Amino acid sequence: MNGGRRAASGRIRIIGGSLRNSRLEVPELPGLRPTPERVRETLFNWLAPVLEGARCLDLCAGTGALGIEALSRGAAGVQLVERDARAAQALRANLARLKADGGQVAALDAVAFLQGAAQPYDLVFLDPPFALELWPTLARQIEQGGWLAAPGWIYVESPRGHVPALPANWRLHREGQAGEVRFALYRRALPLS
Numbered sequence: 001m002n003g004g005r006r007a008a009s010g011r012i013r014i015i016g017g018s019l020r021n022s023r024l025e026v027p028e029l030p031g032l033r034p035t036p037e038r039v040r041e042t043l044f045n046w047l048a049p050v051l052e053g054a055r056c057l058d059l060c061a062g063t064g065a066l067g068i069e070a071l072s073r074g075a076a077g078v079q080l081v082e083r084d085a086r087a088a089q090a091l092r093a094n095l096a097r098l099k100a101d102g103g104q105v106a107a108l109d110a111v112a113f114l115q116g117a118a119q120p121y122d123l124v125f126l127d128p129p130f131a132l133e134l135w136p137t138l139a140r141q142i143e144q145g146g147w148l149a150a151p152g153w154i155y156v157e158s159p160r161g162h163v164p165a166l167p168a169n170w171r172l173h174r175e176g177q178a179g180e181v182r183f184a185l186y187r188r189a190l191p192l193s
Contacts, residue, residue, distance in 0.1 A: 017072030029086060029087060031129060035127065050153060051123070056077065057147065061081055071100050082105065111134070114145055122149050124155070126139065126157070136165045156184050160181055
C-alpha cells in the first residue's frame with residue numbers, strides 16, 4: 001500500500017483502454033496514496049509500445065490503479081500484491097466487478113511475496129509506501145530473485161527530489177515530476193558478468 005495522503009473512496013478512475021472511465025472502489029485507509037491521473041497518463045503513453053501482452057507485477061498495489069490500468073490497456077496479466085487486508089479485498093472486488101480476468105491479488109507484504117518462487121515479469125510497478133523507504137530492498141529482491149525479464153521495464157515512484165538506490169543495470173529511460181512525486185521508467189539491461 002502506498003504512503004502519503006488518503007484517497008477518497010470511489011474517486012479513482014481508469015483513464016484509458018477497454019475499462020476507460022471505470023471507477024475503482026477504494027476503501028478509506030490512512031496512508032493510501034494513489035498515483036495521480038496525469039502521472040498515469042504520461043506513464044502509459046511511455047509504455048504504449050511495450051504493454052500489449054505484457055506480464056505485470058504491481059507491488060504495494062494500494063488502489064490497484066497502475067495494475068488495473070495496465071490490464072485495461074492490453075497487458076496479458078497483472079499480479080497485484082497488497083499487504084493491507086481491506087485494500088486487498090477491494091482489489092479482488094474491483095477485478096470481479098470489472099470482469100478483469102487477467103488480474104490476481106496476493107494479500108502479502110511485498111518483501112515476503114518476493115521471497116517466494118520467482119517468475120519473470122515484463123513490467124514491474126515499484127511504488128512502496130514512501131515512509132518505509134523500501135526501494136533498495138525490493139529492487140534488490142526483484143533483480144536478484146529472477147522477477148524481471150531480461151529486457152524488462154520497471155516503474156518507480158518516489159518523493160520529489162529522491163532518486164532511490166537501484167541496481168546498476170536498471171537504466172533510466174524517462175522521468176518526470178508532478179506535485180510532490182518523482183516518477184521514472186527504467187529498462188533492465190543484462191548485468192555484466
